[in-house]
Amino acid sequence: MTIRTVVNGRPVTEPIPVRWTLAEFVRDRLGLTGTKLSCGMQVCGVCTVLVDGRPVSACSYLAVDVDGCEVTTIEGLADAGSLHPIQAAFVDHFALQCGFCTPGFIMMAKSLLDENPRPTRKDVVDYLDGNICRCTGYQPIIDAIVDASERMTP
Amino acid sequence: MTRSAGRSVPRSDARAKVTGEAKYAVDASRPEMLHATIVRSDRAHALIKDIDTAEAAAIPGVSAVITSDDLDGLFPRFGHIVADHPILAIDRVRYYGEPVAMVLAASRHTAADAARLVRVSYEGLPEVMSIAAALEEGAPLLHEERYDHGDESFGEAMSDDWSPSNIAHEVCLEWGDVDAAFTDATEIVETTTHYPMLYAYAMEPYNALATFDEGALEVITTAQHPYQVREDLARIFDLPLAAVRVTSPFLGGGYGSKSYTKVEPLAAVGAWFSRRPVKLALDVEEAIYTTRADSATVTVKSAFGADGMLTARDFQLDLDSGAYADNGPLVLAKAVHRCFGPYRIPNLRVRGRSFYTNTTPASSYRGFGAPQGNLAGELNMDQAAERLGIDPGEIRRRNLLLPGEEVLPGARPLDADLPADLEMVLESLDSSRPRGPLHGIGFGASASDAGAFPVSTATIKVHADGSVTLLTGSTEMGQGSQTALAQIAATELGVPLGSVRVLQSDTAITPYERTTGASRTTTLTGLAIQRACADALEKMMAMVSESREVPVEDVKTSDGVISIPGGGDLTFAEAVQDWFGSRAGEVTGVGIVRKADSTAMLPPFWEIGMVGVEVSVDAETGYVTVDHLATVGDVGYAINPALVEGQDLGAATQGLGAALFEQLIYDGPQPLNPNVVDYRVPRSRDVPRTIDTMLAERRDGVGPYGAKGSGEGALNPIGGAVAAAVGRAIGRWPDRLPLTPEYVWRLMHMETEAE
Numbered sequence: 001m002t003i004r005t006v007v008n009g010r011p012v013t014e015p016i017p018v019r020w021t022l023a024e025f026v027r028d029r030l031g032l033t034g035t036k037l038s039c040g041m042q043v044c045g046v047c048t049v050l051v052d053g054r055p056v057s058a059c060s061y062l063a064v065d066v067d068g069c070e071v072t073t074i075e076g077l078a079d080a081g082s083l084h085p086i087q088a089a090f091v092d093h094f095a096l097q098c099g100f101c102t103p104g105f106i107m108m109a110k111s112l113l114d115e116n117p118r119p120t121r122k123d124v125v126d127y128l129d130g131n132i133c134r135c136t137g138y139q140p141i142i143d144a145i146v147d148a149s150e151r152m153t154p
Numbered sequence: 155m156t157r158s159a160g161r162s163v164p165r166s167d168a169r170a171k172v173t174g175e176a177k178y179a180v181d182a183s184r185p186e187m188l189h190a191t192i193v194r195s196d197r198a199h200a201l202i203k204d205i206d207t208a209e210a211a212a213i214p215g216v217s218a219v220i221t222s223d224d225l226d227g228l229f230p231r232f233g234h235i236v237a238d239h240p241i242l243a244i245d246r247v248r249y250y251g252e253p254v255a256m257v258l259a260a261s262r263h264t265a266a267d268a269a270r271l272v273r274v275s276y277e278g279l280p281e282v283m284s285i286a287a288a289l290e291e292g293a294p295l296l297h298e299e300r301y302d303h304g305d306e307s308f309g310e311a312m313s314d315d316w317s318p319s320n321i322a323h324e325v326c327l328e329w330g331d332v333d334a335a336f337t338d339a340t341e342i343v344e345t346t347t348h349y350p351m352l353y354a355y356a357m358e359p360y361n362a363l364a365t366f367d368e369g370a371l372e373v374i375t376t377a378q379h380p381y382q383v384r385e386d387l388a389r390i391f392d393l394p395l396a397a398v399r400v401t402s403p404f405l406g407g408g409y410g411s412k413s414y415t416k417v418e419p420l421a422a423v424g425a426w427f428s429r430r431p432v433k434l435a436l437d438v439e440e441a442i443y444t445t446r447a448d449s450a451t452v453t454v455k456s457a458f459g460a461d462g463m464l465t466a467r468d469f470q471l472d473l474d475s476g477a478y479a480d481n482g483p484l485v486l487a488k489a490v491h492r493c494f495g496p497y498r499i500p501n502l503r504v505r506g507r508s509f510y511t512n513t514t515p516a517s518s519y520r521g522f523g524a525p526q527g528n529l530a531g532e533l534n535m536d537q538a539a540e541r542l543g544i545d546p547g548e549i550r551r552r553n554l555l556l557p558g559e560e561v562l563p564g565a566r567p568l569d570a571d572l573p574a575d576l577e578m579v580l581e582s583l584d585s586s587r588p589r590g591p592l593h594g595i596g597f598g599a600s601a602s603d604a605g606a607f608p609v610s611t612a613t614i615k616v617h618a619d620g621s622v623t624l625l626t627g628s629t630e631m632g633q634g635s636q637t638a639l640a641q642i643a644a645t646e647l648g649v650p651l652g653s654v655r656v657l658q659s660d661t662a663i664t665p666y667e668r669t670t671g672a673s674r675t676t677t678l679t680g681l682a683i684q685r686a687c688a689d690a691l692e693k694m695m696a697m698v699s700e701s702r703e704v705p706v707e708d709v710k711t712s713d714g715v716i717s718i719p720g721g722g723d724l725t726f727a728e729a730v731q732d733w734f735g736s737r738a739g740e741v742t743g744v745g746i747v748r749k750a751d752s753t754a755m756l757p758p759f760w761e762i763g764m765v766g767v768e769v770s771v772d773a774e775t776g777y778v779t780v781d782h783l784a785t786v787g788d789v790g791y792a793i794n795p796a797l798v799e800g801q802d803l804g805a806a807t808q809g810l811g812a813a814l815f816e817q818l819i820y821d822g823p824q825p826l827n828p829n830v831v832d833y834r835v836p837r838s839r840d841v842p843r844t845i846d847t848m849l850a851e852r853r854d855g856v857g858p859y860g861a862k863g864s865g866e867g868a869l870n871p872i873g874g875a876v877a878a879a880v881g882r883a884i885g886r887w888p889d890r891l892p893l894t895p896e897y898v899w900r901l902m903h904m905e906t907e908a909e
């Protein structure tokens with residue numbers, strides 16, 4: 001079936017197999033490989049993208065369901081080469097090692113800060129319950145998101 | 155100019171990783187590429203009677219269904235120590251999930267659909283699902299034939315009196331007169347512990363993209379050690395090393411689990427068979443069927459004098475290594491060398507055995523045999539302290555090795571100050587403060603013979619504009635080698651960090667690196683880079699001497715400038731361009747590290763683990779919360795302190811996972827929890843309330859500026875520390891990990907029942 005969607009601000013009309021997941025659509029069809037895949041069952045969060053501003057697990061979300069929606073992936077965050085404040089905070093806090101979980105965490109953080117611009121540390125921890133990082137021990141990620149919220153709403 | 159080394163400069167790969175531009179193996183694709191799906195055994199031990207591929211092959215879009223019968227002319231197995239692992243099962247399967255056939259199709263979905271239609275008929279064999287079963291009289295044998303050996307240092311498996319057995323390997327270590335020491339002991343303390351079967355869960359599951367082109371094989375893969383994979387592939391296809399190109403882009407986690415060959419032979423066989431590029435990307439469940447870490451039962455008996463001094467230790471380690479050798483023999487050897495602790499032990503005996511069982515093959519995982527033995531060894535010290543009425547910090551103080559003391563006969567003396575590290579942890583824990591009920595502290599130490607065999611090479615290119623390329627075969631898997639190695643090069647050459655670009659892990663282009671593991675990169679690759687920089691500088695000075703006609707001994711260099719008498723200063727760009735006589739050319743510096751000079755003595759360094767925790771236990775549920783985590787990174791010199799602290803916190807967190815939640819469970823022939831819903835890893839809510847990552851920089855290592863490696867140390871003693879803390883909190887010593895609420899609750903209530 002053909003879907004019409006807006007991905008990172010760009011209108012896209014593409015015929016796709018109905019069984020494709022959103023992850024397959026953005027990675028394999030659009031070449032947006034920043035969205036990663038790991039658990040494949042909605043527990044690790046590496047595949048998180050925003051659909052109409054809400055975070056979804058692209059591994060378990062059918063691509064046909066974004067017909068008529070706006071999709072934001074990690075590639076849509078930086079503005080003309082300058083990093084989004086969340087991205088900048090991740091760099092500054094060493095909030096990544098292998099980086100495989102990073103796009104998912106950043107998209108989740110974006111969704112959190114859109115909803116709640118000044119979350120407490122506990123809010124951040126709770127919001128990240130669906131994201132796994134196997135490298136960092138989480139603390140630098142939590143620090144980065146708290147710092148980003150301060151940078152964005154001084 | 156500020157020197158790069160020693161500063162927490164931002165990671166050079168951070169920008170690519172936060173924008174999604176960073177490329178991992180799984181992101182690679184090629185035109186005309188086929189997708190592979192593996193048909194896996196649903197038996198743990200069986201003979202293959204027939205594989206019916208007809209129905210699968212008839213599906214539109216399917217290019218081929220490959221079984222071991224199609225591998226004619228190839229060497230059909232791999233394994234860097236013992237070549238026992240069939241690429242596709244040959245006549246027999248030995249564990250649930252073993253690859254039996256491979257389907258190639260134009261799309262992933264088609265391949266997966268067709269794979270379901272491949273019908274395999276089996277004739278069941280009795281299964282060996284545990285060490286106890288492996289040892290039983292008349293137990294079925296997993297392996298009855300002798301295989302080729304890739305690594306002759308495991309000669310014991312090649313000896314003439316070899317006979318088939320489920321004991322895969324045995325490694326023993328002994329000095330002094332252990333039996334006499336036990337006879338004379340004031341106190342003998344015996345401890346038995348069980349360490350769980352683990353899955354490393356590197357978040358990018360194993361994957362590879364293989365292409366055969368003009369007789370050469372190219373594989374882009376998730377391999378920590380591309381050079382080791384290259385050797386296995388060269389043997390399979392009978393190709394010279396030069397015709398096999400293995401590339402490892404950014405790895406989505408490794409932690410040892412991506413050491414050595416995994417999925418590369420499958421993808422390569424697909425490409426060889428189909429003459430098309432073939433991509434094989436596993437999911438997490440399949441990754442669990444590819445590699446896990448050894449579970450272990452360890453018994454230690456220690457003899458003490460009345461003064462609390464160790465007089466002897468006797469260890470028995472039994473590791474469940476699964477169906478094939480992989481790196482298991484080396485893990486066993488390391489477990490044997492790492493179990494007895496960084497203590498002064500006049501009489502020692504360690505007997506280690508690893509067993510074949512019908513389970514996923516075990517291999518390397520962060521810590522590499524150390525955590526398994528350390529759990530028993532350190533809990534044993536805590537129990538001894540209790541029995542002898544000595545403070546657990548004090549008993550360690552008395553027995554810890556001092557700087558320069560011998561750890562192992564003939565090995566490098568201890569290059570660390572353990573008593574000083576211990577005081578840092580005790581202070582962080584405020585160890586003398588009394589704890590309330592259901593609160594406890596625990597701490598522990600380890601020393602690992604790290605660094606592996608020293609073979610590293612590095613190349614530095616200074617280009618005509620003065621910018622620099624650093625080529626290294628060391629893989630960036632998250633540890634930050636790309637950044638730290640550039641810092642070393644920038645410091646040595648005296649150039650800004652921004653002018654150094656790093657290219658890693660492409661066997662056709664980068665210079666040889668034995669492995670990226672054993673915490674060796676900063677130390678050994680770092681040394682090779684220092685030498686490569688010195689070589690490049692020397693060449694540039696010789697070039698300036700020639701082009702400016704001054705004696706070479708009058709040419710000097712510092713801070714990225716080459717100076718000659720009379721005040722003439724040349725930039726690197728001028729030095730290169732002058733000599734080549736145009737805006738062209740480049741200077742190549744080469745650096746080599748081998749078992750010679752400062753790295754003649756093994757291990758290249760001792761990797762220290764010194765950690766402490768405070769825990770609280772919920773009275774109702776037995777749930778353990780880690781309130782305080784303290785780690786000491788005894789790294790000699792931190793090239794990038796933030797990276798080292800990141801390694802320590804990451805390693806400690808993985809250790810906490812094993813201590814509290816993680817275990818792969820076999821229910822009969824099949825794993826019960828081969829997914830990350832049921833295999834629970836630490837999450838954001840599990841982060842300890844207080845985290846104290848300390849660094850000890852005494853410049854006592856053999857690496858650049860006195861550096862030693864890190865990355866595994868903080869994991870090794872965590873299990874024992876948490877077990878001791880929980881033991882103190884509930885008044886009963888645990889004898890196994892993970893310390894799940896159910897197990898802790900049972901422990902808490904066992905006592906009351908017994909009373």
Ligand code: FES
Nearest residue numbers: 038040042045059
């Ligand atoms: S891959 Fe989608 S949640 Fe894990």
Ligand code: FES
Nearest residue numbers: 097098133134135
């Ligand atoms: S940085 Fe590696 S999984 Fe998070």
